[in-house]
Amino acid sequence: MFGLEKKDANLLLFVAALAIFAPFILNPFPEGSAMAQFNAGYPDLMQRFAIFGIFAIGFNILFGLTGYLSFGHAAFLGVGSYAAVWMFKLLSMNVIPAIILAVIISGLFALVIGYVSLRRSGIYFSILTLAFAQMCFALAYSVLTPITGGETGLQLALDDPRILGVSQTPEGNIPVPGLFGLEMRESFEMAVGPWVFTFNIGYYFCAIIMLLSFYLAIRIFRSPFGMMLRAIKSNQQRLNYTGLNPRPYTLAAFVISGMYAGLAGGLMASMDPLAGAERMQWTASGEVVLMTILGGVGTLIGPVLGAGLLKYMENILSKINKGVLEGWFSFMPDGMSDTFVFLTNLFVGKQWHITTGVIFMLVIIFLPGGLVELGKRISGMFRKKDDDNTKSAKAEPAE
Amino acid sequence: MGILEVKDVGKRFGGLQALGDVNLSVKEQTCHAIIGPNGAGKSTLLNCLVGKLIPDTGSVMFDGSSVLGRSPHEINQMGISRVFQTPEIFGDLTVMENMMIPLFAKRDGAYRLHAIESVDSEKSLIEQAHQMLEEVNMIDKRDMHAASMSRGDKRRLEMAMCLVQNPKLLLLDEPTAGMARADTNNTIDLLKEIKEKRDITIAIIEHDMHVVFSLADRITVLAQGTPLVEDTPENIKGHPKVQEAYLGETQQV
Numbered sequence: 001m002f003g004l005e006k007k008d009a010n011l012l013l014f015v016a017a018l019a020i021f022a023p024f025i026l027n028p029f030p031e032g033s034a035m036a037q038f039n040a041g042y043p044d045l046m047q048r049f050a051i052f053g054i055f056a057i058g059f060n061i062l063f064g065l066t067g068y069l070s071f072g073h074a075a076f077l078g079v080g081s082y083a084a085v086w087m088f089k090l091l092s093m094n095v096i097p098a099i100i101l102a103v104i105i106s107g108l109f110a111l112v113i114g115y116v117s118l119r120r121s122g123i124y125f126s127i128l129t130l131a132f133a134q135m136c137f138a139l140a141y142s143v144l145t146p147i148t149g150g151e152t153g154l155q156l157a158l159d160d161p162r163i164l165g166v167s168q169t170p171e172g173n174i175p176v177p178g179l180f181g182l183e184m185r186e187s188f189e190m191a192v193g194p195w196v197f198t199f200n201i202g203y204y205f206c207a208i209i210m211l212l213s214f215y216l217a218i219r220i221f222r223s224p225f226g227m228m229l230r231a232i233k234s235n236q237q238r239l240n241y242t243g244l245n246p247r248p249y250t251l252a253a254f255v256i257s258g259m260y261a262g263l264a265g266g267l268m269a270s271m272d273p274l275a276g277a278e279r280m281q282w283t284a285s286g287e288v289v290l291m292t293i294l295g296g297v298g299t300l301i302g303p304v305l306g307a308g309l310l311k312y313m314e315n316i317l318s319k320i321n322k323g324v325l326e327g328w329f330s331f332m333p334d335g336m337s338d339t340f341v342f343l344t345n346l347f348v349g350k351q352w353h354i355t356t357g358v359i360f361m362l363v364i365i366f367l368p369g370g371l372v373e374l375g376k377r378i379s380g381m382f383r384k385k386d387d388d389n390t391k392s393a394k395a396e397p398a399e
Numbered sequence: 400m401g402i403l404e405v406k407d408v409g410k411r412f413g414g415l416q417a418l419g420d421v422n423l424s425v426k427e428q429t430c431h432a433i434i435g436p437n438g439a440g441k442s443t444l445l446n447c448l449v450g451k452l453i454p455d456t457g458s459v460m461f462d463g464s465s466v467l468g469r470s471p472h473e474i475n476q477m478g479i480s481r482v483f484q485t486p487e488i489f490g491d492l493t494v495m496e497n498m499m500i501p502l503f504a505k506r507d508g509a510y511r512l513h514a515i516e517s518v519d520s521e522k523s524l525i526e527q528a529h530q531m532l533e534e535v536n537m538i539d540k541r542d543m544h545a546a547s548m549s550r551g552d553k554r555r556l557e558m559a560m561c562l563v564q565n566p567k568l569l570l571l572d573e574p575t576a577g578m579a580r581a582d583t584n585n586t587i588d589l590l591k592e593i594k595e596k597r598d599i600t601i602a603i604i605e606h607d608m609h610v611v612f613s614l615a616d617r618i619t620v621l622a623q624g625t626p627l628v629e630d631t632p633e634n635i636k637g638h639p640k641v642q643e644a645y646l647g648e649t650q651q652v
Contacts, residue, residue, distance in 0.1 A: 003517065224503050224521070225514035227492070231500050234491040241449065241487070242560065243475035243504035252512055 008218050011301060015214055019207040022046055023197045030194035034327070037319060040312055043187050043200035044271075048311045050206035051267045054213045056291040056303030058260020061220060062253050063289070064298035067233035071126045071285050072113070072133025076106040076258040078140065078280030080265025082147070085154045085275045092165035093175045093273075095184065095205070099266040106262020107255055109136075114254035118247060121236075133285055140277035153276030177270045179205060184271055202271045209267060210304075213260060218300055220256070229253050230298075261288075290356070294363055296370030305371045310356065317352035402427045402600050403448070403568060408457035410443055417443040418454065418624045425568070430594060430601040432611045435621035441604045442484075444621070445572055448602075449481050450474045462567060472509050480561035481570040486553035488560065490546030494537060497545050497560055498528035505564045531563040535589065551582040555589070562593060569593075571603040575610050587613050612636070 002009060018025065027041030040046070055077060063069055080102035087098035117128040140148040148154055156174045160167055169175050177184045184202035191197075220226045231239050232246050239246050269275050278284070287310065295306025325344050329337040347355045367373045401424035410418040418440045425431040435441050446452040448459060450471040459466045466474050475481075489497050502524045507513070519525075532538040535555050540548065545556060554574065561569055574590075575583040587610055593599060594614070605611050611618065611632070618635045620627040627640055635641055 005517075005519070219517070220514050222517045222519070223514045224499075224507075224516075224518050225512055227496055227499065227518055228503070230492060231489045231496075234489040235487055238487040238489060238560075239500070240471040241475055241481050241483075242501045243472050243509060243564070244500070245470075245472045245509040248510040248512075252514075256514075 002215065004218060005222070008222065008300070012211070012215055012218060015301065015304060016211055019050065019211060022049070022203070022207070023199055027195065027197055031196045032194065037324065038316060040316060041198060043185075043198055043203050045311065045315050046200065046203040047206050047267075047271045048315070049308050050203065050210040051264045051271070052288075052291065052307035052311055053210050053304040054206075054267070055261055055264035055288050056295065056307040057210075057213050057217050058257040058264070059288045060257075060292050060298065060303040061217060061229075061260070062257035063292055064303075065221070065226060065229035065233065066250055066253050068118070068121065068250060068254070069126045069289065070117075070129040070254070070257070071282065071289070072129035072131075072136075073257070073261050073288055074282070074284035075113070075133035075136040075280045076110055076261035077265040077268070077284065078136065078275065078277065079109050080106045080262030081269040081275035081279055082140075082154055082265075083262070084266040084269035085156070085273055086147075088156055088162075088177060088269070088273050089160040090163065092162055093177050094165070095177050095179050095266075095270040098177070098270055099209075099263060102262045102266025102269070103259045104262075106265065107259040110255045110258025110262075111251070114251050114258065118250050118254060130282060130285070133280060134282060137277055137280040137282075140280060148275075148277060150277075153274050155274045177273050206267050206271070209263065213263065214300075214304065221300060225249070225252070290360060294360060294370055296372030299370070299372040302370050302372040309371065313352060313356055313359075317348050317355055318350065320348040322349070401425045402462055403602065404458075404460040405444075405448070406458045406460070408444070408447060408454045408459060410440075410447060410452060410454045416624055418447070421457070421621075421624070421626055423619055423626065423629075425600060425602055426617070427600055428598055429616040430590075430603065430614050432603045432605055432615035432618045433621055434605060434608075434611055434618060435627075438623075439621040440624040441621055442572065443624075445481075445570060445604055448474075448570065449479060472504075475504070475564075475566075476509060478567035479570060480564055480566035480568070482554075482557050482561055482572060482574055484572045484576055486550065486557045488545045488553055488557050490544070492545055493541070494532070494543050494545055494548075494556060495525075495528060495541040497556055498531060498563060499524060501560045501564045502527055527563060531559050534562075535559045551578060551585070554578070554582075554586065558586075558589065562597075562599075565597070566599065568600045568602065571601065571605075573604055573606060575605070575607050583607065583610065586610075590614055 002012070004012065023041045023046065026046065027039045029035035029039050059070070059073055083102040083105040084098035087101045091097055113129065113132045117125055117132065120128060141150060158168045158174055166175060182201050184205065187198050187200035189196055189198050228244065228249050232249060236246050265279065291306035291310050292303045293306070294309055295304065296302025322341065322345055325341045325348070326337070329340045332340060345351070363370060369376070403423070403425040405421055405423035408418055408421045409416070421444060433441050433444065443452065447454045448466065450466060450469050450473070453467060461477055461479060464477070466477065489500065499518060499521070506524065529538065532541055535558065537552065537555060537559065540552065545553065548556070558574070575586050578586065590601070591614065594601065603611070603614065615632055617629065618632055619629040620635065620641050628635070628638055630638065
């Protein structure tokens with residue numbers, strides 16, 4: 001199906017199903033119940049899942065396949081956002097040209113940065129990419145203010161030209177990003193008993209792009225190009241002496257993953273038409289590294305899961321404050337509940353980073369293959385049981 | 400005129416003259432062995448042939464054109480394949496993938512971005528890889544992780560990866576180093592078979608005299624960076640200078 005092997009096609013269908021039914025899957029708890037704060041099925045967060053999924057899928061093409069750890073990928077995300085917002089300012093509020101420009105501009109940036117950075121490998125490569133990204137960040141904050149809006153960020157204004165659109169709506173507002181009349185922010189709600197599910201145009205747009213990106217990533221993984229990238233990670237010396245030049249391959253991987261990042265940045269701007277320099281900061285670059293490692297480096301679905309997990313923790317854990325905790329532990333005797341609130345409070349709210357840090361360390365130490373390895377181990381345990389059963393029944397020799 | 404012509408090649412590392420005025424001519428479709436005690440400059444010479452090192456003086460001509468200043472991948476594309484002292488393979492990839500990469504390099508050159516079509520759709524390359532694996536008796540290991548194989552198998556795989564490109568010149572850097580006797584004999588048989596079946600020239604660096612004398616048509620003895628003597632195996636065996644510089648020592652051990 002789609003030119004994919006059965007296993008990959010199934011994976012694609014699985015991700016498609018997750019994406020389509022996300023508003024249901026992420027909202028398992030009835031509205032107004034005590035658990036409702038764990039619901040993640042609101043448009044803003046679902047868009048983030050899809051957007052950062054794209055970002056991580058692209059990053060994994062570079063890091064997962066070639067082993068080159070870029071520490072400056074957020075620069076391409078930021079560049080993509082700026083490009084998209086400029087398209088909204090100058091051309092029209094249609095998201096398609098904005099996204100196309102975001103991908104092209106970030107691809108050009110990646111070409112230049114990659115060309116220089118890929119002269120080195122290992123830690124030196126990481127440092128070079130980090131330096132470039134921080135440079136982009138610093139420039140966006142200072143001298144490039146006319147283009148980037150500096151500290152306030154790049155925003156739409158009522159007097160923007162928008163040659164193919166309108167500068168302002170008849171009501172005198174700034175128009176919103178859309179796709180041929182479909183506004184990205186539009187959603188409709190469906191109530192089933194106490195449950196409320198939100199379906200948002202912007203989210204489904206992001207989800208479709210995410211699925212296309214995922215499909216493209218599968219094709220790259222299974223192509224001769226993908227195999228060469230894995231060969232680069234495995235043994236560059238042998239690759240050289242086999243008559244292949246690793247440089248253009250790594251550069252192509254770098255540019256492709258930079259374009260993925262630009263696509264994610266363009267989508268971010270399409271959901272919320274503003275762009276700020278903080279999107280390029282090194283913490284943002286570190287985040288995509290975390291996502292990829294949490295999910296499983298070099299696996300297809302890992303980065304998507306990692307992005308989901310990290311964004312879920314960021315948005316849900318940080319919402320839990322002391323008041324909520326006191327509610328949870330109120331059934332306990334006074335002194336005990338205070339202790340529990342105090343202890344739990346260290347890991348939620350503003351301190352959600354601590355939880356992420358602990359989970360990240362646990363994953364690195366016990367599950368170097370990330371969430372995907374966890375899944376494999378669990379399914380392996382079941383399979384082993386099945387094997388044991390069949391073996392005792394048939395008494396076949398083990399392989 | 401040989402397929403490989405080394406003229407007056409010299410290489411100096413700081414104060415050490417690793418190679419001085421090496422002249423070597425490898426005739427087409429022969430097996431030429433380069434022997435010599437440790438530190439004689441054998442590996443340095445080899446590295447000068449494949450583009451890893453650039454000699455300070457002299458010239459290296461392969462098949463009518465110079466290899467100097469070219470990078471290893473360009474030299475490979477000219478038709479030189481190299482087997483390393485410790486097998487260099489793609490450990491994270493399967494045996495089959497290890498075979499496919501040299502085939503792609505042979506067909507598509509040093510670089511081609513074919514990112515959309517799947518590897519599995521390259522039927523004719525897969526067929527060639529299968530044939531080669533059958534030739535080296537590894538077809539049953541095709542889906543194995545290359546890193547998980549024994550050293551002997553890794554060596555055979557590396558050899559197969561080089562041969563599948565149909566190189567004009569195969570360079571072997573101590574192909575039997577650290578091998579058990581049985582594995583060594585297998586390797587000798589494999590190389591003999593290759594020599595008979597293919598129009599290939601082999602240059603081999605080797606410590607093991609058993610290997611050298613069973614394979615080589617001509618032998619160059621290198622000592623302290625310069626060729627001591629070049630002759631047929633029969634003459635080398637009895638050569639007094641060689642006995643003194645190299646074989647004598649080995650036999651005493």
